[in-house]
Amino acid sequence: MIDEEDELLQIAKLGIEAEAFVRSPLGKYLMLKANAEISAAMDDLVSADPADVKLNTEIRVHIHTAKMFIIWVNEAANIGRQAHNQLRSLEE
Amino acid sequence: MPKAATVVENEEIPRVEMVESKDIIGTDDAEVAPNPEDPRAAIYAKRDEQLRQQAGEEEKLEAKEKPETKEKPVDEEITVVVNGREKLVAKSRIDAAGGVAAYQQRAAASEMLNQASADTRRLREHELHIQEREKQVSLRENAIIQTRNAEELSTPDALKEMVSEYHNAILNGEVEQAGSMLIKIQTTQSAMVVNKDEIASNAVRQARAEMDRDRDKSVQRRFEAERQEANLDFEERFPDVADDAKLRSMANHETIVIQAAHPDWSPKAIITEAAQSVRKWITERTAISSSEAKLNLKRATSNIRGGSAVAATRSIPPPQTKSNYVEQLRKQRGLE
Numbered sequence: 001m002i003d004e005e006d007e008l009l010q011i012a013k014l015g016i017e018a019e020a021f022v023r024s025p026l027g028k029y030l031m032l033k034a035n036a037e038i039s040a041a042m043d044d045l046v047s048a049d050p051a052d053v054k055l056n057t058e059i060r061v062h063i064h065t066a067k068m069f070i071i072w073v074n075e076a077a078n079i080g081r082q083a084h085n086q087l088r089s090l091e092e
Numbered sequence: 093m094p095k096a097a098t099v100v101e102n103e104e105i106p107r108v109e110m111v112e113s114k115d116i117i118g119t120d121d122a123e124v125a126p127n128p129e130d131p132r133a134a135i136y137a138k139r140d141e142q143l144r145q146q147a148g149e150e151e152k153l154e155a156k157e158k159p160e161t162k163e164k165p166v167d168e169e170i171t172v173v174v175n176g177r178e179k180l181v182a183k184s185r186i187d188a189a190g191g192v193a194a195y196q197q198r199a200a201a202s203e204m205l206n207q208a209s210a211d212t213r214r215l216r217e218h219e220l221h222i223q224e225r226e227k228q229v230s231l232r233e234n235a236i237i238q239t240r241n242a243e244e245l246s247t248p249d250a251l252k253e254m255v256s257e258y259h260n261a262i263l264n265g266e267v268e269q270a271g272s273m274l275i276k277i278q279t280t281q282s283a284m285v286v287n288k289d290e291i292a293s294n295a296v297r298q299a300r301a302e303m304d305r306d307r308d309k310s311v312q313r314r315f316e317a318e319r320q321e322a323n324l325d326f327e328e329r330f331p332d333v334a335d336d337a338k339l340r341s342m343a344n345h346e347t348i349v350i351q352a353a354h355p356d357w358s359p360k361a362i363i364t365e366a367a368q369s370v371r372k373w374i375t376e377r378t379a380i381s382s383s384e385a386k387l388n389l390k391r392a393t394s395n396i397r398g399g400s401a402v403a404a405t406r407s408i409p410p411p412q413t414k415s416n417y418v419e420q421l422r423k424q425r426g427l428e
Contacts, residue, residue: 091415
């Protein structure tokens, strides 16, 4: 029980750090860069030759990398909130 | 000298006696021509002859018994050198001694004998003095040893060396050195005794000063404790005076006056007396009834004492949980 609470506490603290990062100037800049990369890559993907498999693959990798950055940061923040809620429910 | 005088008159004796006989008899002496008609002349002449013979025999006997007296008539004095010193000596004495050389030898021998006897006497006195000093030294030595054994004092090395030198001097027969060493030892010991006394007196003085300081400190601490206790009692018993700044200052001033008047009073008595005097002054000034005064006192009292009052229990904050900790972290990071 104690170990579970400690683990939830560590996850909650990590989520706090993720949220704080997103709200920090660096986090905001990287999120904007990631979204801009995704939109640009989407435009390239639309205008690219469908028969050019290699070019389409590179554009998709760019989009996937930028999305994964955003997903991982948001995922850490969301998991932290969930851990906090679980802690509350355990203490009640 | 009387003998000499008799010897000097030896040659004159017959003449004197003849004069006396002449005076007695009333006739001339032998030098005067005898009267052949006087029948006593032959008798006198015979008697004079007997007297002369008798006197001559006595002179010879005395000369034999006291030959030196014969020198007396010669009053000449001769300068004789004896042991390098010149002195005038009667010639008769020199002749009696058998000449100048013999007299010089005898006189020199006599002087040397006198000097030798004087030296011997001085040596005896010196020896007695040394023996007395040795007795004193031995007594002092015993005293030193007893003191050392009794007090188990560690004698300084310098003193030990002096004592050993003194013993060596005594054994070697060097009396003067032993005496000087003894004086040194006594001086050193007296100095040590003085130092011990001084040290002891200093220690006693310091201890007394320290005790006085401790006593003063304890008195001050006791006085301060009593003062604080009296102050609390004053605030409890005289709240009307204690809560008013002006009256309190008056009471403070009154304590100074009372303490000067009664220095033997305790702080509590002084403060109580001061507060009572201030309160009395207030009563006299206001000239109100006692009931009103009590009422005013109650009104002026800010420290209300209640018998049934119960101290409120402080709310104990709940123990901090992990969720609360997380919330605090979120607030600290500005996330909520």
